[in-house]
Amino acid sequence: MNSAREDDLRRRRCVHRRLGLLAALLPVVLLAAAALGAVNISLPDLVKLLTGSGEIPAVAHAVFWDIRMPRVLLAALVGASLALAGAGVQGLFRNALADPALIGVSAGAALGAVLCFYFGWQGMLGGWLLPVAAFAGGWLAVVVLGLFNTGFAAGGTAKLILAGVALNAMIGSVLGFFLFSASDDALRSMTFWTLGSCAAAQWPQVVILLAFLVIGASLLWRNARPLDALQFGEDQAAHLGVSVSRVRRETIVAAALLVGAATALAGTIGFIGLVAPHMARLLLGGRHGLVLPGALLLGAMLLVLADLGARTLVAPAELAVGILTAALGGPFFLWLLRRPSSWSA
Amino acid sequence: MNTPGLVASDVALARDTRRILDGVSLAVQPGRFLAVIGPNGAGKSSLLSVLSGLWKPDRGAVLLEGRAIGDYDPRERARRCAVMRQDNSRPAGLTVLEAVELGRLAHGASDDARAAALEQLAKMDLTGLAGRDCARLSGGEWQRVAFARTVAQIASPDRPGVLLLDEPVSSLDPAHQHQLLGEARRLAAAGHAVLAILHDLNLTAQYADEVALLAAGRLTASGPAAQIMHPAVLSDLYGCRVMAVESAHGPARALVSLPD
Amino acid sequence: MLRPATILAVLLAALPARAEPPRLVTAGSAVTEIAAALGLAPQIVAVDTSGKEVEGMGDKPDVGYVRMLGAEGILSQKPDLVLVSGEAGPPSVLEQIRAAGVEVVVIPNGHSLDNIDDKVRAIAAATGRAEDGGKLVAKVEADVQALRAATSGHEAERPGAVFLLARHGGNLMAAGRETAAHAMIEASGGRNICADFTGYKPLSPEIFAASAPDFVIVSESVGGDDAEILAGLPGLGATPAGREVRIIRVDDAAFLGFGPRTPAAAAAVAAALRQP
Numbered sequence: 112m113n114s115a116r117e118d119d120l121r122r123r124r125c126v127h128r129r130l131g132l133l134a135a136l137l138p139v140v141l142l143a144a145a146a147l148g149a150v151n152i153s154l155p156d157l158v159k160l161l162t163g164s165g166e167i168p169a170v171a172h173a174v175f176w177d178i179r180m181p182r183v184l185l186a187a188l189v190g191a192s193l194a195l196a197g198a199g200v201q202g203l204f205r206n207a208l209a210d211p212a213l214i215g216v217s218a219g220a221a222l223g224a225v226l227c228f229y230f231g232w233q234g235m236l237g238g239w240l241l242p243v244a245a246f247a248g249g250w251l252a253v254v255v256l257g258l259f260n261t262g263f264a265a266g267g268t269a270k271l272i273l274a275g276v277a278l279n280a281m282i283g284s285v286l287g288f289f290l291f292s293a294s295d296d297a298l299r300s301m302t303f304w305t306l307g308s309c310a311a312a313q314w315p316q317v318v319i320l321l322a323f324l325v326i327g328a329s330l331l332w333r334n335a336r337p338l339d340a341l342q343f344g345e346d347q348a349a350h351l352g353v354s355v356s357r358v359r360r361e362t363i364v365a366a367a368l369l370v371g372a373a374t375a376l377a378g379t380i381g382f383i384g385l386v387a388p389h390m391a392r393l394l395l396g397g398r399h400g401l402v403l404p405g406a407l408l409l410g411a412m413l414l415v416l417a418d419l420g421a422r423t424l425v426a427p428a429e430l431a432v433g434i435l436t437a438a439l440g441g442p443f444f445l446w447l448l449r450r451p452s453s454w455s456a
Numbered sequence: 457m458n459t460p461g462l463v464a465s466d467v468a469l470a471r472d473t474r475r476i477l478d479g480v481s482l483a484v485q486p487g488r489f490l491a492v493i494g495p496n497g498a499g500k501s502s503l504l505s506v507l508s509g510l511w512k513p514d515r516g517a518v519l520l521e522g523r524a525i526g527d528y529d530p531r532e533r534a535r536r537c538a539v540m541r542q543d544n545s546r547p548a549g550l551t552v553l554e555a556v557e558l559g560r561l562a563h564g565a566s567d568d569a570r571a572a573a574l575e576q577l578a579k580m581d582l583t584g585l586a587g588r589d590c591a592r593l594s595g596g597e598w599q600r601v602a603f604a605r606t607v608a609q610i611a612s613p614d615r616p617g618v619l620l621l622d623e624p625v626s627s628l629d630p631a632h633q634h635q636l637l638g639e640a641r642r643l644a645a646a647g648h649a650v651l652a653i654l655h656d657l658n659l660t661a662q663y664a665d666e667v668a669l670l671a672a673g674r675l676t677a678s679g680p681a682a683q684i685m686h687p688a689v690l691s692d693l694y695g696c697r698v699m700a701v702e703s704a705h706g707p708a709r710a711l712v713s714l715p716d
Numbered sequence: 717m718l719r720p721a722t723i724l725a726v727l728l729a730a731l732p733a734r735a736e737p738p739r740l741v742t743a744g745s746a747v748t749e750i751a752a753a754l755g756l757a758p759q760i761v762a763v764d765t766s767g768k769e770v771e772g773m774g775d776k777p778d779v780g781y782v783r784m785l786g787a788e789g790i791l792s793q794k795p796d797l798v799l800v801s802g803e804a805g806p807p808s809v810l811e812q813i814r815a816a817g818v819e820v821v822v823i824p825n826g827h828s829l830d831n832i833d834d835k836v837r838a839i840a841a842a843t844g845r846a847e848d849g850g851k852l853v854a855k856v857e858a859d860v861q862a863l864r865a866a867t868s869g870h871e872a873e874r875p876g877a878v879f880l881l882a883r884h885g886g887n888l889m890a891a892g893r894e895t896a897a898h899a900m901i902e903a904s905g906g907r908n909i910c911a912d913f914t915g916y917k918p919l920s921p922e923i924f925a926a927s928a929p930d931f932v933i934v935s936e937s938v939g940g941d942d943a944e945i946l947a948g949l950p951g952l953g954a955t956p957a958g959r960e961v962r963i964i965r966v967d968d969a970a971f972l973g974f975g976p977r978t979p980a981a982a983a984a985v986a987a988a989l990r991q992p
Contacts, residue, residue, distance in 0.1 A: 115586040116574055119553050122587060149792035170791060173816030178787045205545065238807045294916050295881065295889075296783070296803065303784045310786050311806045340558050342547030349510055350541070351609065352534025352562030397549020427762055427789030428780040 126395050133394075133408040137187070140412045144183045144419045149426040150174045177313075185312035185376065186418035186432075187411035188320040190383050192327065192373040194410020196366040197384030198391065198402050199331045202338035203362045204268055207392075211370045211384050213275040214363055215252035218282040220374040221305055222289075223248025228300045229289050238311070242375035249371035252278060253363065267345065268359070307380035307433030309418045316376050323372035328407065330365035334358050335399040342397070380433045382440025383410050389447065413439075460521055461485045461649040462537065462618045467506055467516035469499075469673075476502045477513070478673040484651045486616050489644040491664035491681070492653045495694055499673045500653045501542065504622050507651070508539045520618065534562035537618040538609035542626065544602050546590040552601050553577065553586040559605035572611050576604040579639060595627040603636055607643065616647035623653050637663040657698065657711040661685040669693050685711065740843070741790050742767055743782045744801020746975035747823050750839050751799060753976045754848045762793040764804075769969055787812035799839060801825055826974050827896060829860050829903055829982070836976070852976060859979030867905030867986050875989050876927055877906035880945075881916070881935035881968075888938065888948065889916040890923055896972040897933070904985040906931065919949065931989055933964045933971075964988045 146157050152171050159165035160175045196211040204213070211217065223244035227233045233241045259274040290301060331338075337358045340348040345355050370384070391405030414432070417439065421432040462484040469477040476499045484490050484507075492500055505511040507518055509525035518525045520537055528536075538559070547555055553573055560569035577583050580600050585593065593601065603624055610617030621640065625633040633656070641663050644650045654660045660667060661681055668678035671693055677684055690698040690711065697714040740760045742748040748767035751760060762777040763770070764785070779789050782801060787809045790798060795818055802825035804810065810820050821842045823835050833853040840849020879897035880888050891897035892913040901908045909929050910917070917923065934945060942963045949961075966972075970981035 115553070115577070115583045116570070118587050119551070119570070122551070149786070149788045151792070169817045170794075173812070174788055174791055177815050178791075178812050207548065234805070234807060291887075292916075292918065295883070298883070299781065300783050303781065308784070310784070311808045313808055313812070336558070336561055339547065339550070339554075340561050342545060342550070343555075343558070344541070344543065344545045346505075346510060347539075347541050347544055349530070350508055350534065350539035351558065352531040354530050392549050396551075396554075397547055398554060422786060422788060425778075427786070427792050428765070428778045429784075429786040429789060 126401060129394050130401060130405055130408075133405060133412075137408050137412060140415055141183055141187060144186075144415045145175065145179050147419060148174070148179055148422060181314050181317050182309050182312040182418065182422075183415055184317045185320060186309045186414045188317065188324055189309065189373040189377045189380065190387070190410040190412070190414025190417075191407045192320065192324050192369040192410075193380065193383040193414070194387035194391075194406040195324075195328055195331060195403060196369040196373075197410075198388035198399070198406040199334075199338070199362045200366050200384075201388050202341065202399055202402075203359060204272060205342055207389065208385070210381075211366045212279065212381075213272060214366060215256050215275055215278040215282060216249040216367045216370045217374055217379050218279050218286070219252025220245040220249035220371055221379055222252075222282055222286055223375075224304050224378070225286055225289050225293075225301050228297045228304065229293050231297065233300065242316075245375035246371045249374060250367060252282060253367040253371075271359070303431060304378045305433075306431030307378035307436070308421070308429070308431050309377050309414075310422075310429060311376075320372055320376055323368055327365040327369035327372075328403070330361050330368075331399075331403055334361055335403055338362070338399045339397070378431075378433065380414070380436055382436040382443075383414055386440050386443050387413055389443075460616075462507055462525075462620075462651070463519045464503075464507055465517050465519075467503075467513040467518065469502060469506060469511065469513050475673050477506065479516070480670070480673070480675050481516075482668050482675060482678060484618060484620075484649040486647050486649045487644060488665045489641055489650045489652070489663060490666045490668060491660045492651060492668045492670055493655070493657075493660055493693070494670035498670045500670050501622055503670065504539065504541075504620050504651075504653065508537060508620055509533055510539075531562040531564075534609065535612075535617070536610065536615075537620065538606045539620045540602055540606040540622060540624055542622045544598070546593070546598060548591060550590050551586065552582065552588050552590060552593070555590050555601060556605045556608055559608035562609065569608075572608050573604075576608040576611065577601075579607075580604045581635065596629060596632060599624065599627045600632060600636060603639075607639075610648065616649070618649045619643060619651070621650070621652040623655065625659065626655070633659060657685065657690065657713065661711060687711065738796035738843070739794055741779060741793055741795040741798045742800070743779065743785060743798075743804050744823070744825075745770060745969045746825075746835060746973040747799050747801045747839065748773060749969070749973065749975040749977065750836055750852070751843070753852055754836070754840060754843070754845045756843060756845065759843075761795060762790070766969070785809050787816075791816055791818065797821065797842065799823060799842060827899055829863070829899075829974070829979060832856050832860075832974055832976065832978060835974070856976055856979060859983065863903065863979050863983045863986060866983065866990075867903070874905060874907040875930040876909040877901050877931040877933055877964075877989065878908065878910050878923075878929040879933045879935070880919070880938055882938040883918075888919045890919055891916055896974065900971055900978075900982055900985070901933065904982045904989060906933075906985075906989050929961060931962050931964055933966055933985060935966065935968050937968070962988070962991075 152175060156167055156171055159167050200211050200213060201207055201209045224241060227241045227244045256274055256278050259278065260271055293301060337353045340351045340353045341358060349355050387410035388402060388406040390409050391402045395401040395405045417435040418432050420435050421430045424430055465481050467477055467480045480503060494500055506513050512526060525533065556573035556576060557569040560567050560572055577586055582600055582604060585597060606619065625636055628636060637659055640650050640652060664681045667681045667684040669676045677689060687698045687700045696716050699712050700709045701712050702709050737759045740751065740756060741762045742751050742760055743764035745766040748763050748770045752770055752772060757772050760776060762779050763773050764779055764782045766782060767773055768778055777793060780786055783803055783805045785804060790813055798813055798818060798820045800822055802822060813820050823838050826834060833856055836849055836852050836856065840846055879891040879901060882888055890910045892910050892915055894914045898908045909927050910923060938945060945963055946961060964985055966981060966985060970977040
C-alpha cells in the first residue's frame, strides 16, 4: 500500500509540475507577443519600455502601452475565459466535445451584435453599445434556455442539450434573416465581427473582462470536485452528496458570464473552448482541480499566439483571429481522433 | 427518537399511471445484511432510488436514523448513506485512487480522502490498480472499485452508516463475488446497515441475514434468509423451477434454478 | 583652430532638417482617389483595401477594410497624416492612432454630388495642397454643371431605372431610397422605380409591380452577360411587347463613391439613359 501511495505522490508531483510550467510559460508568451507586431520595436527599446527608464520615441511608447499591451492582455483574458467555460461545459455535459455554444450564449451574443450593425448603432455610447448589446443577447439566450428547460434545476442534462440545439436553431434563423436583408456595409461589419478580433482592445475592456473572468472562474472553481463526481453519472453524483441542480446552474451561469463577456468584446472565436480543455486533460489528467487552471492557462496562451499571427501575418492588414483558431483547431481534432481510445466520456 | 438505520414505511411510487412501488415497508437495520431479490422489473432499483432519497415517493416516508431523508442536507445524507448503483460511468482521465477518493467528497476538504481511499482499496485487494486510469479497467475491476468508493463514503471511526448496493457483483467472477459480499457481510457485522439487490440465489442464501422479496412493486415476503430462501417460495416468486440440492461438500445445500 | 570642413559640418547639422513630404495613409476609396488626383500619390504609403482599386495604388501596402482598421498596422507605415472617410472604424483605433501622436483627419462622407468639392477642399487643406485643390474643385464643379445641364428639363420623361448589386452568394439586391445609388440615379436624370423602400432589398416579383424599369444599372459585382441578367429579373415577363430593357454597367467606386470621377460616371449613365 505504501508503494501505491508513493506512486500516487509521484504522479501528483509530476502533474503539479506541469501545471507550474504552464503558469511560468504564460508571462513568457505574453511578453513575447507584446514584443512583436507590425511596428518594429527594438530589444533595447523594449527593455526601456518595461523598466520605464530612458527615452523612448512617442510612437513606440503609444504602440506598446496603448495598443499592444491591452490587446495581448485582452487576447489572454478572452482565451482564458473561453477555455474555462469550455472546461466547465464539458464537465457538466460529460462530453469532451461539448462547447459553450451549446447553451446558446454565442449565438445570442452574435444576434445582439448583428442587430447593432444592422441598424448602424455600433458607434453609439462611444462604441460601447455593441459589446453591451452582444452581452445582453448572450444572456437573453441563456435565460430563454432556462425557460425552455423549466429552469436549470428540472430535467436532466440530455434535455438541456436538446433545448440548446433548438434554441441555437431559432436564433440562427433570426440571424439569417438579418444577414440576408442587411446592407452591404453592415454585412461586411457583421462578417468581420463574427470571425472574431481582439483589435478594439483598450485598457477599460481589459479591466472589465478581468472582472468577469474572476467571477466566472470562482464559480467554476467552487464546483471543481462536484464536477469530478458528476462524471460518475448524475444519479451517482447525487448519492455522493452533490447537489446536481446547483452544479448545473452555477456552471451554466459561469459559462454564460465568461463566454458572454469574451464574445461581447472580441466577437465569436471558436475552437479555444474545445481545444484548450482537451489539451489540459491530456497534460494534467481528468481532475477539474487541475483541468480548470490548466485550460485557463492554455486558452490564454493559444489565443495570444493566434492573435499574434492575426496581426503580423498579413501586416499592415489584419486577419480575423477566428480564422486562425479554426485553422489550428481543425487539424488538432483530427489528430485527437487518431489517438488510441481515452474517448470514453 | 433516533432509530438507527434506514426505515421505509408504506412507500408508493407511480409513473405515468404505472405503479412502480405499492405500499412497501422495510427496514435496513444496523448490523444486518438485507438482500432484496425479485424478478426483473419488480421495482428493485426504483426502491433503491426512493430509499436513498433520490426520488420522493408519492406516499409513505423514508427515515434515515429517525429523520426524514428529504430533510437532510445532501452532504450530511451522503456521509451517512452510500449508494452503489449499477450503471456507473467512468470518469475520464482519473486514476482508480482518485475515483475512490471522490467517495469522500461529502466529508469536506479537511478530510484525508487519500488515506481512506487507500484503506478501502487495500481491503478489496485493489491496491495494485490504484494508479490505473479508470477507462482501462475491466467491467469487473470497475465494479470492485465502485464498491470500494461506496464503502469509503461512509467509512468513519465511530459512526456506522447505511450501504445500499444495486447488484454489486453482477460483473464479478465467483471468487470476487465472494470477496465483495464477504466484505459487505463484515461491514454489517461491524455495525453498518447493508442492503443489497441480488440475483444470485446461492450468494443470497450464503451472505444475507434477511431477505425481502419484491414482485410487481410489492413486498411479497420478508424474513430471515433461511426461511425465505426456500424452493417453494422462490419458484413462486420467479415463476421458474427452483430446486434445492443437498451436498455433502461445501454449503449444506445449493439452489438450482431450471426452466419451467 | 577648427578646420573648414568641421565648421561646415556643424553648420549643416544645425540647419533645420529639410522637410520631407508628409507620409500619408488613406482609407476610403473616395479619399484615396481624391488624394491621388491632387498629386499626392508619391506620398501615400499605404491604403485600405478599397483604395487599392484606385489607379496607381495597386502596389501600396493594404491596411485592411476601412471599417475594421488596425492601429498598429497603420502606425507601422510611419505616417505623418492619416486621412480616412466617414465610415472608418473602429473608433477606438482612430483614437489610438491619435494617441500615438499621428494626426487623423476624418473626411465626412457626402451623399450628393455637391459634397464632392467639400471633400476635395478638406483633403487639400489637410495636406497643404490648396492650389491643386482649387483646380480639382473647379474641374469637379464644371463636370457637375455639365451633368445638370444635360439632365435638366426632362422631368416628365425621366426613364425608370433600378440599380442592382450582387451580394456574396449571388442574391441580387435593388437599391431603394437613402442609398448612394438612388442619389446617383436621380442625378443622372433617371427615376428610381424602387423608391418605395429604403436601403437595399432582395429582388422579388413585387419589386417591379408598380412599374417595370426601362434601364437596369448594374454594379460590377453582378456577373453574367446581359441576357443572363435580364433572365434573372423577376416580373419582367409582364412588360408590353416591344419594350426593351437595357443594361448599363458602372464602375462602383466611380458611380457610388462621390469622388472626383463621380460626375463623369453620372454623365455617362445620363447619356445612356437618354438613348431612345
